Amino acid sequence: MWFKLAPDAWQTLGLTALVLLVLTALVFDLRERRIPNTLVLLTLGAGLVVNLIGPQIWSSGSGLLSTYPGAIGIKGSLLGAVTGLAVFLPFYLLRAMGAGDVKLMAGIGSFVGPAAAINVALFILVAGGMLALVRMVWVGKTQLVLFNVVTALGQYVPGSVARFNPATQSADRMPYALAMAAGLLAYGAWIFSGHAPLVNF
Template identity: 80%
Template sequence: METKLAPDAWQAIGLTTLALLVLAAVVFDLRQRRIPNTLVLLALGAGLIINLIGPQLWLRGGGLLTLYPSALGLKGAALGALTGLAVFLPFYLMRAMGAGDVKLMAGIGAFVGPAAAINVALFILVTGGVLAVVRMVWVRKTQLVLFNVVTALSQLVPGTAASFDPATQSADRMPYALAMAGGLLAYGAWIFSGHAPLVNF
């Protein structure tokens, strides 16, 4: 199912929709420290629809985040959602990220496809790291944060008695939707300024 939309118009609609959904997630995360499942489902559904109705000009669609936009189709959008989920799932299992953040990444993946989802995730992780350092210095909890990081990493070493529970020992929780918005914006700027994706397949 394709519309008569021109690629540029389709890309503008898709990126605007994605930006509004991520902005809504930021607002919820800042105010309530959570991202509602309704918003995540809306992002997943919108990503699938955008890629289902858009112009599929190439055998392998380029997606939204490219200089040559082309819809991914239902399969590409679904693979993007699964990739987004898979990339951030380990962080949730280590209790370093909330479930809402992981599900939001799946929603972003549904818009941008599997390859772009990996690239966006890398930019989000870098952005998150920078924001975490800035926040750590701002709230003057550098020593506690560094201690928590060392303790959390120590859990990965077999035979270590170190135990860290982010729910009770966290020095401060940064609304991670901010990092997701920043990383998405940074990757968009990277691509639309003419740079090649870091990961491409």
């Protein structure tokens, strides 16, 4: 290792980089309703670098989002990226989430590793559901959203003629980077307030 950082300093550096990148994605998603591939690649690359230059602790539960911070190395970073991608990929295939959101989750996974990526994704999904409910009520489209949910689920029932196209029938589109930022923040607060991860391996 040519570059040494104390665990606390490394964690502060890594978390700062991750938060800035996710907030930048949020700004793009709010303004343009998309997350650029360049930003996704930058996030993925930054996650790999952060876990390459950090103190290698190699203990269970270590990582960026840990009370015992330590880098997980290139292998752990890549596994985190693949895990983040795999967790959100089904939502993209169901057309419930954009490709940029899925790729950004892979970038987040490269920072935090596979176990934390699953935990962050769970918090993001809860945050996304809560924000969607608030937005649904706020814009007054509760009936249309519920109709779309029933139609979307109904198309998977054998013999059903219901078809749902999110591109043309969606009641509203929430910038999902907002849920990603909120979920990441919530999971960080959960861990650093002394709670154990929901999933750990």
